[in-house]
Amino acid sequence: MKRLAFGLFLVLANPGFAAAAEAPAANTGETADDQATPAESAASETPEAKGDELPDLSEEVQEAATQKADTAASAAAAQKSWEDIVVVPRRSFLKGRRVELAPFSAISINDTLIRHYSFGGDITYYLTDVFSVGVEGQYFIKERSERESLVGLQFNRAPTLNKFLYSTSLVFGYVPGYGKFGLFNKYIIHWDLTLNAGIGLIWTQTIPINPDASNYPPFKNLDIMPHLGISTRMFVTNWLALSIGIRDYIFDDKFERLDRPARTATQTVADAAADAKKNGVSALTQNIMVFGSIGFYLPPSFQYKTPR
Amino acid sequence: MTKKAHTMKRGIALLVGCLVGIPALAQAATERKSPLADAPAIRKRFELRANRLEVGVGLTQTIGQDFYNALLLNLRLGYHITDWIGISASAGLVNVTPNWRSSFNDQLNSNLGAATTAPDAKTPTPANAAAAENRIGMVILPQVDLVPVTGKFSLFSKLFMNYDFYFVAGPALVNLVSKTPSGANLSSECHTDPNFGLMCKAKPYTGLKFGGNVGFGMHAFVNKYFAINLEAHNLIYKNNAAGRDVNGNGNVNSFDLAWTYNWMVGLNAVFFLPAHVKVSH
Numbered sequence: 001m002k003r004l005a006f007g008l009f010l011v012l013a014n015p016g017f018a019a020a021a022e023a024p025a026a027n028t029g030e031t032a033d034d035q036a037t038p039a040e041s042a043a044s045e046t047p048e049a050k051g052d053e054l055p056d057l058s059e060e061v062q063e064a065a066t067q068k069a070d071t072a073a074s075a076a077a078a079q080k081s082w083e084d085i086v087v088v089p090r091r092s093f094l095k096g097r098r099v100e101l102a103p104f105s106a107i108s109i110n111d112t113l114i115r116h117y118s119f120g121g122d123i124t125y126y127l128t129d130v131f132s133v134g135v136e137g138q139y140f141i142k143e144r145s146e147r148e149s150l151v152g153l154q155f156n157r158a159p160t161l162n163k164f165l166y167s168t169s170l171v172f173g174y175v176p177g178y179g180k181f182g183l184f185n186k187y188i189i190h191w192d193l194t195l196n197a198g199i200g201l202i203w204t205q206t207i208p209i210n211p212d213a214s215n216y217p218p219f220k221n222l223d224i225m226p227h228l229g230i231s232t233r234m235f236v237t238n239w240l241a242l243s244i245g246i247r248d249y250i251f252d253d254k255f256e257r258l259d260r261p262a263r264t265a266t267q268t269v270a271d272a273a274a275d276a277k278k279n280g281v282s283a284l285t286q287n288i289m290v291f292g293s294i295g296f297y298l299p300p301s302f303q304y305k306t307p308r
Numbered sequence: 309m310t311k312k313a314h315t316m317k318r319g320i321a322l323l324v325g326c327l328v329g330i331p332a333l334a335q336a337a338t339e340r341k342s343p344l345a346d347a348p349a350i351r352k353r354f355e356l357r358a359n360r361l362e363v364g365v366g367l368t369q370t371i372g373q374d375f376y377n378a379l380l381l382n383l384r385l386g387y388h389i390t391d392w393i394g395i396s397a398s399a400g401l402v403n404v405t406p407n408w409r410s411s412f413n414d415q416l417n418s419n420l421g422a423a424t425t426a427p428d429a430k431t432p433t434p435a436n437a438a439a440a441e442n443r444i445g446m447v448i449l450p451q452v453d454l455v456p457v458t459g460k461f462s463l464f465s466k467l468f469m470n471y472d473f474y475f476v477a478g479p480a481l482v483n484l485v486s487k488t489p490s491g492a493n494l495s496s497e498c499h500t501d502p503n504f505g506l507m508c509k510a511k512p513y514t515g516l517k518f519g520g521n522v523g524f525g526m527h528a529f530v531n532k533y534f535a536i537n538l539e540a541h542n543l544i545y546k547n548n549a550a551g552r553d554v555n556g557n558g559n560v561n562s563f564d565l566a567w568t569y570n571w572m573v574g575l576n577a578v579f580f581l582p583a584h585v586k587v588s589h
Contacts, residue, residue, distance in 0.1 A: 112374055112412040146566070147374050147412070154552040155437065156430040157419055181459025181473070182353075184392065193461075258419075 091178065092190045093235040094302040095126040102243065104293030106138065110286060113148035114161050114207075116140045118289065124173065132173035136198070140164035142207075160255045161207045164287070167225060167249070169200025189234055196229035196247065206256045206280075215262040217269045219277040223251040231291065239300035242293075249287040254280040353588040356470060356529055356580065357388035357455060364537055364578030368400045368447075371571040374549045375413045376443035379405040384537065384576050386453060394453040396476070398539065398574065403445050403485075413441075421507075432507040438487050440510035440551030445485035447572070449521045449541060451478030470529040480521035480543045482570075486512035486551070511560045512551040519545025533583040537576040542569055 101123055108116040120138025127133065142163040151157055177193035202225040210216040231245020257279055263272035364384040370377045380403050386396025409417070417438075421431035432440075457473035525539030546565040548554060554564035 110372065112372060112410065150550065150552075150554060151416070153554075153556060154550050155416060155420065155432060157416065159415075177461055177463045179459055179461025179471075181457045181471075184456055193463075 091129075092180075093238065093241070094129060094304070095132070095175075095297070096129040098126050098302065099298045100124040100126070100132075100134075100241075100295045101298065102293040102295040104138075104243075104291050106247075106289040106291040108287055108289050110288040111145075113145055113151070113159050114163065115143045115145055116164050116287070116289070117143065118164075122171065122293065122295075124171070130175040132171075132175075132194075134171045134173070135168065136171050136200070137166070137168045139166045158209045160209060160258065160281075162204045162221070162253055162255055162285075163207055165203040165205055165220070167200055167202035169198040169225065169227060171196055171198035171229075191232055191234045194231045194233060194243075194245070196231065196245075197227070198229075199224070199226045201225060202249065202251055204253055206254075206276075208256055209258070209260075210262075212262075214269065215272070216256075216260065217263070217273040217276070219254075219256075219273040219280070221254050221277070223253055225249050225251040229291075233295065238302065239297045241295040241297070243291070243295055245291045245293075247289050247291060249289070251285055251287075252282055253285040254282050257281055353458075354470060354532065355391045355586045355588055356458075356527075356532065356535075357394065357472070358391040358586060360388050361581045362386040362388065362394075362396065362578050363581065364576040366537070366574055366576030368398070368539070368541075368572050368574030370444060371573060373410055373443070373570065375410055375441040377405070377408045377410055378403045378444045379408065380444070380447065380572075382574050382576060384539075384574075384578060388453070388455075391458070392455045394455070396451055396453050398447075398449045398451065398476075398541070400444075400447040400572070400574070403443070406443065406445075406485075406487075430507065432510065436507055436510065437550075440486070440512050442484040442486050442512050442514055442547070442549055442551060444482060444570070446483040447543065448481040449476075449478060449543075451476040451521060451523075471526055473526045474524065476521070476523045476525065476539070476541070478521050480519040480541075480545060482517045482519060482543055482545055484514045484517055484547070486514050509553055509558060509560055510551045513548045513565070517545050517547070519543055527578065532585045533580045535578050535580065537574075537578045539574045539576065541572045541574075543572065544569055 101121065103121045104119075106118045106120075108114075108118075118138040118140045120136065122134050122136045124132045124134030140163070144161075148159060148161070151159055174195050175192050176195060178190075179192070180188055180190045182188055202223050204221045204223065206218045206221075208216040208218050227247050227249040229245055229247035231243050233241045233243040235241045254277060256276060260276055260279070263269065267275065362384065366382045366384070367379060368382040369379045378400075380400030382398060382400045384396060384398045386394050388394035417434045420434045420437055422433065453474050453476050455472050455474040458471070460468060460470045462468050521541055521543050523539060523541035525537060527535040527537050529535045544567060547568045547570075548560070548564045548566070549568070551560065552564075553560055554566065557563070
């Protein structure tokens, strides 16, 4: 009974001991047999080796050591096979026939006098892994720059400015580049490069030079707005990607005239705004915005169609 | 078998079991660890930067300056101590477009006043305004390069290139110049009568200024020793680009200075020396 229990203990201890034998072998290049030898000798050098029943004990230890040696040898072989593996991994993320929902935030970078922040989202359907079509919508918040506030003080002039209200676009995408990088040679991160082109509408509104809104009411514009863009996307999980990009929106916007007359006594506020719009000055406007977005993909998983 | 011998046998079995089992259990966790757990992400990797000198030339330009943008002839010199950290200096030495006005400045000039002798004139003439405005004449950017990202990409599945992405930080030395160093183009009446009017309350802010520099960049390696380098810097320094009153006290002095953020982007052709590249394990 006790012999059975002892044998059972050794069997349970075996895998762990094999690992103990394996770890130094993996690190130093020593053979598993070399690691097993001390165990054998330790058993044979036990003072009790001279006892009458000791041959049984010694046999059990030797048998265990032999098993350990076999296990360690196979583990060492496995270790070598790991090292020899040459892998050409598949693309880690597939987008084809998936929908991406991407809330984003953006900031305009090209206007010295007024800055716009925007919040919005893209809904994109990937026809294939490289072609996509989607819609984009964004809401703008304006911020006048310090330079704008100084124009009056330093030059005795007031700039004519328009603020952007909101926009929507149809967006076509193409992915010409795909890559991966190592972060401190520790993590592999996959990314791609996307080119965008689209067309849409933007709603803008004048910021009257004269702040008296009752006599100089602002007016709104609705402009056709094509755009070009480039972005890069880093894949975090099978359903999540982070993206940064830049988009250049171009549209013909109408600004307030410098010599705009005040509302007359016979005009309503709406009529005055319409009149100011009719006599406004058109100018080609370029709005370059830098985007950051988080993309959620549906369905959240994908299957490879080709064998590994 | 005597009871004593039996007890001794149990003791020996327990001792051997402990000798064998305890280290084995301690190593069990190690056994469950993947043999690739501590392995580098990329084996046999070209160490394209480690212990290499980087020498390059190119162009760098300002973005979004209030009055004058600058296109500068740029030199880049660096030494990469390891594959992921290095020291370098990027120097835009010569402004090849000293009269490149921003679109805002163009619009402003088209709306500024004509020459006047009225003592209460508030609007400067285009010449007066230009005389007080400064522009970047030269930048020298000693910096530390941190290269956390290295990889390779394919373009149209045809062109494959190694690349890296890095961050830089360091001090910035910026030489600000004006169209005429002393603002001599201010109207003659401004010189004869210092209290002439608002249009004369101007003085260009020029000279070598110290500030900070942060940025990022990338190398795209055409081969093992030649790369295209794209770099963006944000130069942070105090400036009064208009050379005019800012705080509304009617004078132009150091109280009108404010911290400004000045973006520059550069494109360089760089060579890495020696041409031989080490390969990692």
